[in-house]
Amino acid sequence: MSEYEGLDVTVCINKSDLNLDLSEKYKKIYEKAGYKVLLTSTKLDIGIDDLKKNLLGNISVFAGPSGVGKSSLLNKVDNRLNLETGTVSNKTRRGKHTTRHIELLELDSESFILDTPGFSSLNLDFIEDETDVKDYFREINKYSQDCRFLSCLHDKEPNCAIKEKVKEGIIDEERYNNYLLLLNEVRNIRRY
Ligand SMILES: Nc1nc2c(ncn2[C@@H]2O[C@H](COP(=O)(O)OP(=O)(O)OP(=O)(O)O)[C@@H](O)[C@H]2O)c(=O)[nH]1
Ligand SMILES: [Mg+2]
Ligand SMILES: [Zn+2]
Incomplete structure (x- = not known):
């Protein structure tokens, strides 16, 4: 979808504390495909400074499935944001759609971020052929x-x-x- 929109993408693999080997594996796969990849963990404070560097001077959108930790990451980047975070359901292992609206947040006078509600599936209707x-x-x-x-x-x-x-x-x-x-x-x- 981001290729369709022509966006400058950085892939962020969060919760790398849960399985570092698997995280490294996907980092390599997406780097090979031509993407910039960051490994992060809000639990172990991994990759937060790198992520912050990527955000400075840009308008960035945090997009991804519900429960992957978008709002948690933003709180780590700037603890003044104080965004609401949720838990992941034990039963379905999916997020609970905690963030309900898109909000433009100011990191500094030249850096803005948008936290967004997570999605549960990708709709391919935008692909015409x-x-x-x-x-x-x-x-x-x-x-x-x-x-x-x-x-x-x-x-x-x-x-x-x-x-x-x-x-x-x-x-x-x-x-x-x-x-x-x-x-x-x-x-x-x-x-x-
Ligand atoms: N193990 C682990 N858990 C994390 C990490 N980051 C966030 N979480 C947990 O993941 C859960 C969901 O976090 P959120 O920040 O609410 O996720 P979100 O992507 O904003 O979810 P939506 O707002 O529903 O789209 C919370 O229980 C967090 O504590 C991480 O790096 N490691
Ligand atoms: Mg959220
Ligand atoms: Zn061919």
Whole structure:
């Protein structure tokens, strides 16, 4: 969605205290895809200074699923914010939609942040055509011109450069599988 909007994205992996190995794994995956990645933990005070540095001089939006710790992170960045935080349900392991509205907060005269309500799922309605999905994966976009067919969707087509890059480990397999998942989801939206 951020690729569609052309936003300057930083991926923040919070709660890294819960599983540092897994956090490092996803940090590598998203760095390989072309993103700046921060590992943070509000419990162990990891990465907060780095996060703050990223926010200075910018207008930033904190977006992500409910309960991942967006408001908690902002409170750590500036304890004057005093934002309400919630807990994660033991049963569903999801957040409880604690933040209810979008608020513009001032960090300093040149730095603003928006805390936002977490989402529970990603709506793909903004994608108009199945051929657009590949444009929203940076690393797929990067090698698309090397495929045999210019119209290649990197799915079942022969001589596909993307599938080659996945085999070589240059494009992460999990990201590629996510691409196929979204591609098929968009195809199914169109059918009805
Ligand atoms: N283990 C761990 N828990 C954290 C961390 N950061 C936040 N939490 C916990 O995660 C829960 C949800 O935190 P919130 O800050 O309310 O999450 P949110 O993303 O703002 O949620 P919404 O407002 O519902 O979108 C709270 O119980 C926090 O204490 C962290 O770094 N490590
Ligand atoms: Mg919140
Ligand atoms: Zn291809």
